[in-house]
Amino acid sequence: xxxxxxxxxxxxxxxxxxxxxxxxxxxxxxxxxxxxxxxxxxxxxxxxxxxxxxxxxxxxxxxxxxxxxxxxxxxxxxxxxxxxxxxxxxxxxxxxxxxxxxxxxxxxxxxxxxxxxxxxxxxxxxxxxxxxxxxxxxxxxxxxxxxxxxxxxxxxxxxxxxxxxxxxxxxxxxxxxxxxxxxxxxxxxxxxxxxxxxxxxxxxxxxxxxxxxxxxxxxxxxxxxxxxxxxxxxxxxxxxxxxxxxxxx
Amino acid sequence: xxxxxxxxxxxxxxxxxxxxxxxxxxxxxxxxxxxxxxxxxxxxxxxxxxxxxxxxxxxxxxxxxxxxxxxxxxxxxxxxxxxxxxxxxxxxxxxxxxxxxxxxxxxxxxxxxxxxxxxxxxxxxxxxxxxxxxxxxxxxxxxxxxxxxxxxxxxxxxxxxxxxxxxxxxxxxxxxxxxxxxxxxxxxxxxxxxxxxxxxxxxxxxxxxxxxxxxxxxxxxxxxxxxxxxxxxxxxxxxxxxxxxxxxx
DNA sequence: CTTGACCCTGACGCGGCGTCAGGCTGTGCA
DNA sequence: TGCACAGCCTGACGCCGCGTCAGGGTCAAG
Numbered sequence: 130x131x132x133x134x135x136x137x138x139x140x141x142x143x144x145x146x147x148x149x150x151x152x153x154x155x156x157x158x159x160x161x162x163x164x165x166x167x168x169x170x171x172x173x174x175x176x177x178x179x180x181x182x183x184x185x186x187x188x189x190x191x192x193x194x195x196x197x198x199x200x201x202x203x204x205x206x207x208x209x210x211x212x213x214x215x216x217x218x219x220x221x222x223x224x225x226x227x228x229x230x231x232x233x234x235x236x237x238x239x240x241x242x243x244x245x246x247x248x249x250x251x252x253x254x255x256x257x258x259x260x261x262x263x264x265x266x267x268x269x270x271x272x273x274x275x276x277x278x279x280x281x282x283x284x285x286x287x288x289x290x291x292x293x294x295x296x297x298x299x300x301x302x303x304x305x306x307x308x309x310x311x312x313x314x315x316x317x318x319x320x321x322x323x324x325x326x327x328x329x330x331x332x333x334x335x336x337x338x339x340x341x342x343x344x345x346x347x348x349x350x351x352x353x354x355x356x357x358x359x360x361x362x363x364x365x366x367x368x369x370x371x372x373x374x375x376x377x378x
Numbered sequence: 379x380x381x382x383x384x385x386x387x388x389x390x391x392x393x394x395x396x397x398x399x400x401x402x403x404x405x406x407x408x409x410x411x412x413x414x415x416x417x418x419x420x421x422x423x424x425x426x427x428x429x430x431x432x433x434x435x436x437x438x439x440x441x442x443x444x445x446x447x448x449x450x451x452x453x454x455x456x457x458x459x460x461x462x463x464x465x466x467x468x469x470x471x472x473x474x475x476x477x478x479x480x481x482x483x484x485x486x487x488x489x490x491x492x493x494x495x496x497x498x499x500x501x502x503x504x505x506x507x508x509x510x511x512x513x514x515x516x517x518x519x520x521x522x523x524x525x526x527x528x529x530x531x532x533x534x535x536x537x538x539x540x541x542x543x544x545x546x547x548x549x550x551x552x553x554x555x556x557x558x559x560x561x562x563x564x565x566x567x568x569x570x571x572x573x574x575x576x577x578x579x580x581x582x583x584x585x586x587x588x589x590x591x592x593x594x595x596x597x598x599x600x601x602x603x604x605x606x607x608x609x610x611x612x613x614x615x616x617x618x619x620x621x622x623x624x625x626x627x
Numbered sequence: 628c629t630t631g632a633c634c635c636t637g638a639c640g641c642g643g644c645g646t647c648a649g650g651c652t653g654t655g656c657a
Numbered sequence: 658t659g660c661a662c663a664g665c666c667t668g669a670c671g672c673c674g675c676g677t678c679a680g681g682g683t684c685a686a687g
Contacts, residue, residue, distance in 0.1 A: 412635085
């Protein structure tokens with residue numbers, strides 16, 4: 130097939146196909162003697178993948194690695210997951226608009242916080258892409274999404290308060306000179322693990338240890354802990370890993 | 379509020395707010411003596427509108443005219459409509475992926491046309507914006523709203539009874555093996571078109587054809603028809619489009 | 628009075644194409 | 658057989674919506 134036909138079929142412009150060729154995202158498998166691009170069925174398959182991932186907000190470069198790195202079944206699973214995430218998010222936005230309509234009908238008006246709730250802390254366009262990269266396929270992630278979807282505002286207040294409280298007690302222990310690989314520190318870590326299990330997802334020691342490592346590797350987490358007390362990220366990380374080792378034994 | 383606070387609340391970057399100020403999309407209503415941007419609650423309202431329309435794929439320039447040109451109630455209605463369109467589109471994509479999964483599981487593979495169906499002829503990113511342009515403030519929609527607003531309970535009883543009756547006759551035709559692109563089927567379709575014209579809004583063949591397409595694309599409509607008789611949605615859709623072609627000739 | 632977080636205004640860059648320009652190719656029909 | 662006209666090619670420039678420095682003021686806490 131020639132570019133024009135492919136473009137018409139897929140609902141993109143010729144220029145787009147040129148672009149994908151140029152950047153090596155999708156190069157037609159052949160050329161006619163006169164230099165016309167010739168697309169094979171396999172090329173169409175690939176184009177289809179590209180378009181799905183593109184619509185989901187992935188930058189083209191990343192689309193390339195995604196496509197290169199996994200088999201068809203994996204694509205379908207991933208796309209399914211991402212699409213359902215988007216579905217949920219859109220549902221939430223619809224609900225938000227309906228809530229506001231109702232509020233207006235009753236003459237009350239929502240606070241800015243309530244209105245931005247749906248946007249808060251997410252980059253909406255790149256949202257799916259970023260989450261996907263970090264957490265991908267884990268069951269824990271799916272579970273967390275399922276559970277948190279049902280949480281009310283009060284649930285969130287309670288949960289964040291509990292988290293805050295535990296973090297403060299950890300900071301106190303750190304300042305008191307408690308070593309992170311001793312029993313009291315490990316107890317706090319264990320409490321942390323159980324909190325996660327209650328509020329978000331099943332968190333066996335092994336997973337918890339991985340989380341602990343992340344606390345020092347991912348600067349966003351590091352920043353959160355360091356903001357409470359200097360050295361806390363490292364302290365918590367060590368305590369969590371020590372506790373995981375203890376639990377497994 | 380200062381930029382940083384607004385940015386954090388709304389989940390955007392400070393740079394974005396600078397940008398919106400520069401292009402006049404959202405200029406803070408005041409400045410401190412030292413030149414700091416000061417955002418008022420009204421500014422937050424506006425920002426919220428901007429973000430919703432942006433997420434729906436409108437270019438910023440158009441967002442400005444949209445916001446300028448309509449009152450809050452209208453925004454809510456429009457956003458609601460656009461979001462539900464997106465919801466449906468996402469549902470369709472989920473369904474498409476599921477269809478492909480099933481096909482794979484059964485060892486068959488879909489044709490390129492089937493796979494691109496969902497993309498066909500739409501620029502996915504700008505989809506909502508496009509729909510809005512096409513259908514959004516159409517006369518048909520406005521007319522329907524005006525007319526139905528005046529209907530009494532008895533009007534509704536009559537109208538739904540008429541609709542029911544026609545649907546049943548269509549189902550009968552379907553079960554009798556009448557092909558949807560033959561004259562009897564087209565006559566029923568034409569009756570349908572005239573019913574719409576009487577009860578809701580002027581419905582020239584072209585618009586009716588678009589409606590027909592929707593009967594198979596929009597699962598809410600599909601479900602309504604399929605509940606009466608399996609295959610009816612597709613049958614009606616085809617009949618309506620065939621009739622439209624006949625009328626135009 | 629300093630320090631560190633926060634704010635300002637340029638200015639440049641980038642991703643993902645849209646949109647010419649200038650020229651070759653392929654084909655229906657006169 | 659020639660030509661008109663659609664379709665393809667390769668540059669090259671432009672635009673939108675910001676991200677990301679750079680260079681420099683501001684404000685609150687200690």
